[in-house]
Amino acid sequence: MAETATAAPKRSSSWRQFKAILRKDIVMELRTKEMLSSMTLYTLLTLVIYQIALSQSGSGFDIRLIAAGLVWLAFVFTSMLGLNRSLVHEKDQGCLEALLLAPVDRPVIFFAKAVGNLIFLLIVEVVTVPIFAVAFMSGRPIAGPFWMLVLSAFVGSLGIAGVGTFLATMAVNARGGSFILSVLFIPLMYPALLAAVAGSSAVVLGGEGYAATFWQAVGMGAGIDAIMLLAVFALYEFVVGA
Amino acid sequence: MPEGGSSTYAVEIEGLVRAFGARKALDGVSLTLPAGAFLSIFGPNGAGKTTLLRVLTTLTNPSKGTARIAGLDVVKDAVELRDRIGLISHNPLLYPDLSAQENLEFFAEMYGVEDPAARVHDLLTAVELDHRRLDLVRTFSRGMLQRLSIARALLHRPEVLFLDEPYSGLDPHAADILDSLIASVRAEHTFVMVSHDLAKGLELCTHALILAKGRVVLFEPRENIDPDAFAATYRSTVGMGVA
Numbered sequence: 001m002a003e004t005a006t007a008a009p010k011r012s013s014s015w016r017q018f019k020a021i022l023r024k025d026i027v028m029e030l031r032t033k034e035m036l037s038s039m040t041l042y043t044l045l046t047l048v049i050y051q052i053a054l055s056q057s058g059s060g061f062d063i064r065l066i067a068a069g070l071v072w073l074a075f076v077f078t079s080m081l082g083l084n085r086s087l088v089h090e091k092d093q094g095c096l097e098a099l100l101l102a103p104v105d106r107p108v109i110f111f112a113k114a115v116g117n118l119i120f121l122l123i124v125e126v127v128t129v130p131i132f133a134v135a136f137m138s139g140r141p142i143a144g145p146f147w148m149l150v151l152s153a154f155v156g157s158l159g160i161a162g163v164g165t166f167l168a169t170m171a172v173n174a175r176g177g178s179f180i181l182s183v184l185f186i187p188l189m190y191p192a193l194l195a196a197v198a199g200s201s202a203v204v205l206g207g208e209g210y211a212a213t214f215w216q217a218v219g220m221g222a223g224i225d226a227i228m229l230l231a232v233f234a235l236y237e238f239v240v241g242a
Numbered sequence: 243m244p245e246g247g248s249s250t251y252a253v254e255i256e257g258l259v260r261a262f263g264a265r266k267a268l269d270g271v272s273l274t275l276p277a278g279a280f281l282s283i284f285g286p287n288g289a290g291k292t293t294l295l296r297v298l299t300t301l302t303n304p305s306k307g308t309a310r311i312a313g314l315d316v317v318k319d320a321v322e323l324r325d326r327i328g329l330i331s332h333n334p335l336l337y338p339d340l341s342a343q344e345n346l347e348f349f350a351e352m353y354g355v356e357d358p359a360a361r362v363h364d365l366l367t368a369v370e371l372d373h374r375r376l377d378l379v380r381t382f383s384r385g386m387l388q389r390l391s392i393a394r395a396l397l398h399r400p401e402v403l404f405l406d407e408p409y410s411g412l413d414p415h416a417a418d419i420l421d422s423l424i425a426s427v428r429a430e431h432t433f434v435m436v437s438h439d440l441a442k443g444l445e446l447c448t449h450a451l452i453l454a455k456g457r458v459v460l461f462e463p464r465e466n467i468d469p470d471a472f473a474a475t476y477r478s479t480v481g482m483g484v485a
Contacts, residue, residue: 012354024348027340031339099352101300101324104324
């Protein structure tokens with residue numbers, strides 16, 4: 001095996017490394033379906049629990065009043081389950097160390113993992129929302145346009161994926177790690193979730209000035225996402241490294 | 243000095259300290275190792291061997307002191323340095339749910355290896371895993387994992403190879419294969435190996451280091467070492483406890 005150690009190796013670009021990590025995560029997830037299957041199943045079970053909880057609410061109860069809150073509640077608990085798993089396979093057989101040994105800037109690892117988690121979360125949402133609509137909202141259509149709901153879901157999910165990936169990295173490197181994610185995730189996500197629920201509720205319920213309420217909520221959510229992602233970006237090297 | 247990084251010394255360590263709270267896992271380690279050498283590091287459990295390896299491979303920052311590998315500082319030039327080093331551990335550092343070929347292709351992308359397809363094929367052939375290239379790594383035996391791990395570590399043609407107890411858990415046949423693989427690339431790399439196996443470590447090395455309580459007990463070129471005296475010194479450190 002003739003080898004020649006090079007004097008000045010050519011580094012891979014951050015974009016190429018980002019794509020490689022993201023592609024690897026997607027290929028592994030499609031192969032194992034570890035995150036997607038557990039997250040989807042957990043969400044569906046949550047909907048069953050909603051069905052039981054709302055079974056005595058009577059025919060006059062307008063589910064739309066709490067629909068957005070219920071859906072986001074399901075997404076939050078589901079994402080906690082999935083995000084906990086997202087970094088665990090990196091820990092198997094020391095893969096995270098192998099990744100950290102590569103000449104890659106740590107934020108590239110963060111963004112690739114976060115985008116992967118965002119994709120998986122959005123897939124679960126695409127499955128869950130129609131089922132929720134059929135099971136709970138038959139005959140009660142949403143007031144606003146559907147794309148507004150999609151935008152609101154995207155902004156909320158972006159925050160969940162970003163902060164969740166950061167906390168999952170902390171968790172995988174710490175003793176009693178899953179506890180970190182469970183305890184810190186909701187307090188950190190609280191303002192972003194409030195904005196997501198407010199935006200989604202405005203679209204579902206409609207009424208006078210709902211568009212203004214929606215844009216205010218989505219703007220606030222996007223702003224909170226940006227602040228949190230910048231903070232996470234700055235701290236990731238410390239969390240994942242020494 | 244990230245731009246050049248060339249040095250007659252592959253490893254230069256000066257007053258290296260790594261503390262975890264009040265406990266010093268490394269306590270003032272200093273040494274220099276010429277390029278092309280093979281350093282075997284010995285010491286009892288908790289002596290600081292793995293911590294030293296983690297600092298030298300940029301996985302852990304030192305608390306004090308400096309370390310340069312291939313002329314690059316392990317803290318200031320960490321990203322550039324990672325291009326110049328490889329690690330073979332008792333842990334394979336491979337993704338179990340990717341095939342052998344997918345694992346190497348992934349790391350080839352991370353390191354920016356030129357002509358990755360040809361490089362991956364050459365390495366899989368060299369470690370005699372070409373016939374299993376499409377199989378998931380989780381189906382591999384310990385010996386096969388270690389061979390693939392060697393291919394991963396050599397993928398980007400590193401100048402310095404770090405080995406953390408690479409023979410751990412290998413059966414004699416797999417250990418023989420590892421021996422021949424190391425021998426085949428020995429001339430082109432500097433090696434730093436952590437080992438508990440005195441005979442194997444002394445057989446391979448050009449320099450030997452004994453650590454205890456995070457300090458250097460002995461660091462000598464192989465030609466100055468009497469194996470019996472060395473073994474006695476090593477045994478005496480085992481009773482010294484951890485750092």
